[in-house]
Amino acid sequence: MPRASKRKSDAVKSSLAEPAPKKATKEVERIDNFFASYANTSIGMIDPEGVEKLCSDLSVEHTDVRILMLAWKMNAKKQGYFTQEEWRTGLKSLRADTLKKLKKELSELEREVAKPNNFEDFYRFSFRYCLTEDKQKSLDIESVCVLLDLVLGPYFRLQIDSFCDYLKIQKEYKVVNMDQWTNFFRFCQEIKFPELENYDACQAWPLILDNFVEWLREKSNHP
Secondary structure, three states: OHHHHHHHHHHHHHHHHOHHHHHHHHHHHHHHHHHHOOOEOOOOEEOHHHHHHHHHHHOOOOOOHHHHHHHHHHOOOOOOOEEHHHHHHHHHHHOOOOHHHHHHHHHHHHHHHHOHHHHHHHHHHHHHHOOOOOOOOEEEHHHHHHHHHHHOOOOOHHHHHHHHHHHHHOOOOOEEEHHHHHHHHHHHHHOOOOOOOOOOOOOOOOHHHHHHHHHHHHHOOOO
16 A cells, blocks of 8 residues: 555656656747747858847847857857857856847846856956957957957956057057956956056066056156
8 A cells, every 4th residue: 555655656746747847848949949030040050140130139239248248158159159059058047038038137147247256257258259260369459458348347447448558559469368368357356556556577467467567657657
């Protein structure tokens, strides 16, 4: 008798568990249908034209930082393109299987990215995502300034403006690499600005930042 009872109990548990996979399958189906409404069928991906249409439907500019955050959430590999797998990854995580839900989740995504650990990861991702050529390891100065303004501008306006002014007038560097990019973020976090009193060139700062600080000090007649 106890065995029969156990079998009955297991059967009930099994039937209760069944809707979950079905529900998950339905969600993936809706996400895939959502993907199909923007995908270029000839390549099986959402291409720049599809991204532009998505931005239009979301009522955001394609230069809006939240689109970059969405790419981060998808762990997208190629700028301006989303594969179906990337789309699934990002939208399942956001629980957004419709345009209406995705539009609502964009503000939540901003809050998620703003968390310190996430932001550092997002900051690194944004640089990698903009490397559009195979084996490319650096970005030109103009692209760096646009990206810094987009990603860090709201948090470190004075530092961004000053650094971009410097990058545009200096002659030594035509590009910025990942090490310089990540150290500039550390600079923004750690160095008192514009005083610069705690900047020590003997520490492991990239030469580009030593030169930047020297330029700033000369400008303000600091010793």
